[in-house]
Amino acid sequence: MDHTKIPFxxxxxxxxxxxxxxxxxxxxxxxxxxxELPKLSWWDKQVKLTEIFKRFLRTQKSVCxxxxxxxxxxxRLQVAKFDICVADPLSFCGExxxxxxxxxxxxxxxxxxxxxxxxxCGGLPTPSSYVPGSTTGLTDNMTFVQRLENWLLHVxxxxxxxxxxxxxxxxxxxxxxxxxxxxxxTMGKAEMWLIRTSxxxxxxxxxxxxxxxxxxxxxxxxxxxxxxxxxxxxSSGKDGVVVFTxxxxxxxxxxxxxxxxxxxxxxxxxxxxxxxxxKKPDTLGPNTRLYDWIPQNDLLGHPKTRAFIAHCGTNGIYxxxxxxxxxxxxxxxxxxxxxxxxxxxxxAAVEVDLQAMTxxxxxxxxxxxINNPSYKENAMRLSRIHHDQPMKPLDRAVFWxxxxxxxxxxxxxxPASSNLTWxxxxxxxxxGFLLACVATIMFLVTKCCLLxxxxxxxxxxxxxxx
Amino acid sequence: MDHTKIPFxxxxxxxxxxxxxxxxxxxxxxxxxxxELPKLSWWDKQVKLTEIFKRFLRTQKSVCxxxxxxxxxxxRLQVAKFDICVADPLSFCGExxxxxxxxxxxxxxxxxxxxxxxxxCGGLPTPSSYVPGSTTGLTDNMTFVQRLENWLLHVxxxxxxxxxxxxxxxxxxxxxxxxxxxxxxTMGKAEMWLIRTSxxxxxxxxxxxxxxxxxxxxxxxxxxxxxxxxxxxxSSGKDGVVVFTxxxxxxxxxxxxxxxxxxxxxxxxxxxxxxxxxKKPDTLGPNTRLYDWIPQNDLLGHPKTRAFIAHCGTNGIYxxxxxxxxxxxxxxxxxxxxxxxxxxxxxAAVEVDLQAMTxxxxxxxxxxxINNPSYKENAMRLSRIHHDQPMKPLDRAVFWxxxxxxxxxxxxxxPASSNLTWxxxxxxxxxGFLLACVATIMFLVTKCCLLxxxxxxxxxxxxxxx
Numbered sequence: 001m002d003h004t005k006i007p008f009x010x011x012x013x014x015x016x017x018x019x020x021x022x023x024x025x026x027x028x029x030x031x032x033x034x035x036e037l038p039k040l041s042w043w044d045k046q047v048k049l050t051e052i053f054k055r056f057l058r059t060q061k062s063v064c065x066x067x068x069x070x071x072x073x074x075x076r077l078q079v080a081k082f083d084i085c086v087a088d089p090l091s092f093c094g095e096x097x098x099x100x101x102x103x104x105x106x107x108x109x110x111x112x113x114x115x116x117x118x119x120x121c122g123g124l125p126t127p128s129s130y131v132p133g134s135t136t137g138l139t140d141n142m143t144f145v146q147r148l149e150n151w152l153l154h155v156x157x158x159x160x161x162x163x164x165x166x167x168x169x170x171x172x173x174x175x176x177x178x179x180x181x182x183x184x185x186t187m188g189k190a191e192m193w194l195i196r197t198s199x200x201x202x203x204x205x206x207x208x209x210x211x212x213x214x215x216x217x218x219x220x221x222x223x224x225x226x227x228x229x230x231x232x233x234x235s236s237g238k239d240g241v242v243v244f245t246x247x248x249x250x251x252x253x254x255x256x257x258x259x260x261x262x263x264x265x266x267x268x269x270x271x272x273x274x275x276x277x278x279k280k281p282d283t284l285g286p287n288t289r290l291y292d293w294i295p296q297n298d299l300l301g302h303p304k305t306r307a308f309i310a311h312c313g314t315n316g317i318y319x320x321x322x323x324x325x326x327x328x329x330x331x332x333x334x335x336x337x338x339x340x341x342x343x344x345x346x347x348a349a350v351e352v353d354l355q356a357m358t359x360x361x362x363x364x365x366x367x368x369x370i371n372n373p374s375y376k377e378n379a380m381r382l383s384r385i386h387h388d389q390p391m392k393p394l395d396r397a398v399f400w401x402x403x404x405x406x407x408x409x410x411x412x413x414x415p416a417s418s419n420l421t422w423x424x425x426x427x428x429x430x431x432g433f434l435l436a437c438v439a440t441i442m443f444l445v446t447k448c449c450l451l452x453x454x455x456x457x458x459x460x461x462x463x464x465x466x
Numbered sequence: 467m468d469h470t471k472i473p474f475x476x477x478x479x480x481x482x483x484x485x486x487x488x489x490x491x492x493x494x495x496x497x498x499x500x501x502e503l504p505k506l507s508w509w510d511k512q513v514k515l516t517e518i519f520k521r522f523l524r525t526q527k528s529v530c531x532x533x534x535x536x537x538x539x540x541x542r543l544q545v546a547k548f549d550i551c552v553a554d555p556l557s558f559c560g561e562x563x564x565x566x567x568x569x570x571x572x573x574x575x576x577x578x579x580x581x582x583x584x585x586x587c588g589g590l591p592t593p594s595s596y597v598p599g600s601t602t603g604l605t606d607n608m609t610f611v612q613r614l615e616n617w618l619l620h621v622x623x624x625x626x627x628x629x630x631x632x633x634x635x636x637x638x639x640x641x642x643x644x645x646x647x648x649x650x651x652t653m654g655k656a657e658m659w660l661i662r663t664s665x666x667x668x669x670x671x672x673x674x675x676x677x678x679x680x681x682x683x684x685x686x687x688x689x690x691x692x693x694x695x696x697x698x699x700x701s702s703g704k705d706g707v708v709v710f711t712x713x714x715x716x717x718x719x720x721x722x723x724x725x726x727x728x729x730x731x732x733x734x735x736x737x738x739x740x741x742x743x744x745k746k747p748d749t750l751g752p753n754t755r756l757y758d759w760i761p762q763n764d765l766l767g768h769p770k771t772r773a774f775i776a777h778c779g780t781n782g783i784y785x786x787x788x789x790x791x792x793x794x795x796x797x798x799x800x801x802x803x804x805x806x807x808x809x810x811x812x813x814a815a816v817e818v819d820l821q822a823m824t825x826x827x828x829x830x831x832x833x834x835x836i837n838n839p840s841y842k843e844n845a846m847r848l849s850r851i852h853h854d855q856p857m858k859p860l861d862r863a864v865f866w867x868x869x870x871x872x873x874x875x876x877x878x879x880x881p882a883s884s885n886l887t888w889x890x891x892x893x894x895x896x897x898g899f900l901l902a903c904v905a906t907i908m909f910l911v912t913k914c915c916l917l918x919x920x921x922x923x924x925x926x927x928x929x930x931x932x
Binding site: 130140147406417424430 | 590591593594595596606607610613614617665666669670671672673674675676850851854856857861862865866869872873878879880881882883885886890891892893895896897899900
């Protein structure tokens with residue numbers, strides 16, 4: 001990483017995991033998530049995902065430990081009197097460091113599986129009936145079977161976090177902080193959750209005053225392209241260009257896959273800029289150029305850009321929304337399936353399946369988003385909504401970070417639900433108590449009636465006898 | 467009303483209810499709510515409240531009908547091509563007019579009993595376990611019995627609206643719109659709900675993207691006082707002044723009550739400005755002056771003001787928060803009980819009970835908020851929080867009204883929960899289905915086991931016989 005470009009002080013820490021091991025683990029994680037998981041059944045997918053996530057968190061723990069046990073570093077941080085800690089709860093540790101330093105912390109977060117962390121630790125209500133999990137392709141309008149699937153995902157995620165992932169961290173946090181606590185309790189102290197989506201893109205769902213939706217905070221107007229790129233883009237004439245990237249995580253495809261993609265691209269009248277570091281496909285058309293790197297945001301903001309072929313990472317999606325570009329989505333893992341589902345539901349994208357797609361699938365998808373004007377119109381509508389906010393997402397993020405620094409927290413925004421158990425939260429104890437009361441009353445009334453009947457019958461018999 | 471001061475065109479409509487009848491009804495409503503309800507039991511209070519509210523709505527209906535059946539007015543409004551309709555769902559009709567004119571509408575709203583309208587028609591989740599009803603004195607930290615009370619209030623409010631208040635309006639809306647509909651369905655089409663509280667004051671609770679909290683939008687810096695008032699205020703020296711009003715709705719108190727209050731006020735070193743139109747109390751001290759009207763906001767913003775004795779209407783409370791003035795609250799009806807509970811929980815107020823208070827109760831409350839510095843500190847903290855928002859409440863309200871006008875709606879903010887029944891929303895059908903599956907499997911397994919045992923036993927017997 002080039003530290004000279006970062007406008008703040010970055011410290012490189014010695015940790016017990018080597019960079020090679022970490023990258024190897026990370027690449028295994030990526031490969032499994034991208035290419036193995038899609039082949040598995042729903043159940044096996046959840047189990048496998050949990051397993052690789054636990055392994056990832058275990059590596060994270062040794063990184064965490066290297067910080068927490070570094071007395072010199074901790075005392076230096078203590079002396080520096082930081083005002084705030086910014087963390088991402090996808091991997092744990094930030095909140096622990098903040099607690100140790102006794103400073104407020106805020107989260108910058110995309111999502112957790114089934115929104116379990118947001119729900120369990122942040123108090124967010126996410127009714128599974130209309131809040132689809134971010135890793136599913138579901139929308140907010142579900143059939144019974146889809147609601148069943150989403151409910152199972154919610155419940156499984158809760159179980160996975162509470163009984164499989166959290167326990168060893170509960171123990172670790174308790175040990176480090178020297179008091180019995182849980183990681184969830186510590187996470188619940190976040191002063192503010194800055195969520196990296198917003199309602200231009202996300203299906204509306206309930207949230208809390210200490211959640212702020214800052215999706216697209218990184219977006220900015222396009223800068224002019226380098227001369228060579230600009231010439232290539234201009235050479236496309238009135239047909240325009242297509243921008244294509246599967247993100248920085250997927251570097252290579254199989255030769256078969258890349259040839260299949262290249263031959264589809266060769267058949268469109270547009271020029272194509274493809275960010276790809278693998279072997280040059282044999283079927284590459286004269287209209288397509290490969291690049292090690294592209295200025296993605298500047299290209300998406302170029303007036304000649306007609307479509308964006310993307311793996312649907314949130315950042316890329318937001319750049320497409322910002323510039324109003326329709327998308328052909330090839331989701332690979334994680335929230336990418338949810339991202340494309342959202343864009344599709346809003347009519348600004350077409351999805352193709354990386355595993356199953358043929359050359360003509362990709363070609364048809366491209367023709368559809370480029371030639372059917374509704375996709376461009378919908379993309380522009382999303383763009384207009386994104387730009388028409390009371391305050392820019394970056395400004396809101398900065399405001400709340402500085403608010404927490406000014407007021408040493410934002411406790412007035414935190415709901416009291418964290419004091420309740422899950423059954424108290426859902427009023428199950430109240431309902432149970434009332435049902436018990438009703439049952440008791442019914443029992444007593446029945447008993448009384450029976451007693452009366454019995455007495456009456458007895459008297460009747462006596463009378464008869466007389 | 468002086469129409470010359472209103473910067474927009476106001477039309478006075480002929481309705482079938484006379485002003486006298488309306489005011490009489492309104493005053494009966496006020497009197498019952500203020501002085502009769504507090505004497506009733508919890509249950510009778512709810513029943514009585516529902517009854518007087520239904521009567522109030524029935525009057526409202528004849529006002530509504532005068533608009534809806536006025537063809538000339540409707541066609542004039544249609545021709546004028548309004549961009550938006552702003553309504554308050556406490557009394558119905560605005561949404562019906564907007565539907566008839568086929569224009570988007572937004573709500574400006576304080577609350578409904580037990581948040582029933584927000585929950586049933588707006589999709590707001592309001593867990594009764596930590597979201598106290600606005601008419602109760604409960605906080606967000608409740609005992610079991612309090613949660614039970616709050617749960618009953620929620621359920622009763624739902625029942626009251628759904629089965630007692632709404633039905634005749636459902637019929638009316640269906641007739642007017644010429645299609646089967648419900649008032650709740652119509653209300654659910656509100657593009658935006660501008661709620662007149664915020665988190666400086668309200669306990670945090672979950673909300674939705676089309677809810678915006680604009681509490682205190684009417685607040686503004688204090689203007690200089692008229693000469694006579696300023697002289698009286700300055701004459702208080704370092705002791706300062708106390709501002710006292712029970713709002714414009716309560717004009718008079720009983721002679722006994724006003725004497726008791728006046729004698730308490732006479733015993734404090736502060737000068738008191740009391741907005742009161744009743745008979746001058748005999749016990750009025752030389753430090754207290756009565757006024758028909760006071761410039762409340764300018765007085766609360768005066769540096770000599772030490773405390774505010776108020777009935778705790780939301781507007782007055784927000785002016786106190788805006789200027790950081792501690793409050794002695796004498797709640798009389800409606801949300802005033804909830805308002806004082808919120809201020810008390812935040813340590814910025816003391817409550818006295820209008821029915822039960824003695825002269826010394828009021829005196830002690832006044833001494834407490836004036837002499838114990840924690841009240842002023844907490845009031846100032848609330849004030850700092852109120853002033854430290856990313857955008858002023860009025861600007862946010864204006865933004866969203868104009869947003870709806872620009873985009874002809876804000877459908878992207880509306881949750882999909884309105885498509886679900888209540889049992890679907892809570893996933894009860896999914897849970898029921900899964901329980902049925904489990905029960906079936908258990909039944910089959912048991913049956914199989916029994917069958918096996920029976921076969922085994924039979925074979926055993928046969929063998930024995932052989």
